[in-house]
Amino acid sequence: RLVYVLNGPNLNRLGKREPGIYGTQTLADIGAMLEARGATLGMTIAMRQSNHEGALVDWLHEAEDKGAHAVLLNAGAYTHTSVALLDAIRAISVPVVEVHLSNPHTREDFRHTSWVGMAARGTIAGFGARSYLLALEAAAEF
Ligand code: DQA
Numbered sequence: 001r002l003v004y005v006l007n008g009p010n011l012n013r014l015g016k017r018e019p020g021i022y023g024t025q026t027l028a029d030i031g032a033m034l035e036a037r038g039a040t041l042g043m044t045i046a047m048r049q050s051n052h053e054g055a056l057v058d059w060l061h062e063a064e065d066k067g068a069h070a071v072l073l074n075a076g077a078y079t080h081t082s083v084a085l086l087d088a089i090r091a092i093s094v095p096v097v098e099v100h101l102s103n104p105h106t107r108e109d110f111r112h113t114s115w116v117g118m119a120a121r122g123t124i125a126g127f128g129a130r131s132y133l134l135a136l137e138a139a140a141e142f
Contacts (some may be wrong), residue, residue: 002071007049008076040140041140057088064092070139074099079116089119097135100125
């Protein structure tokens with residue numbers, strides 16, 4: 001079972017980006033964690049990151065075309081702005097789990113709206129890097 005893990009803008013800076021909010025683990029660390037857990041759950045991880053909205057749209061389509069079992073999506077700030085991502089999630093039948101390291105609801109008002117969340121199967125937020133693991137465990141049950 002193939003699981004796409006798609007990461008949006010600024011997540012390539014994890015580890016040094018606002019560590020008080022996002023922690024000190026890098027995206028590569030999170031990828032390694034997911035691969036290890038995925039192996040025990042019989043899931044293969046395809047980890048991607050882009051700072052460009054359209055790349056995330058393309059990968060959502062690709063997840064469907066490759067027959068992915070699920071997508072874990074941390075769209076970063078595009079979460080709060082992107083109708084294109086909402087439409088892309090609605091355009092595919094692969095279930096998408098919205099993931100955030102921080103809990104956007106405890107932060108600025110502009111982070112309280114999630115276009116991604118409107119179409120996601122569910123959302124896991126606020127547990128740091130563990131949010132990704134919890135999302136993978138949820139996806140294992142789909
Ligand atoms: C984030 C939360 C977003 O509001 C923010 O723009 C990010 C990271 C998170 O993982 O906590 O870039 O998606």
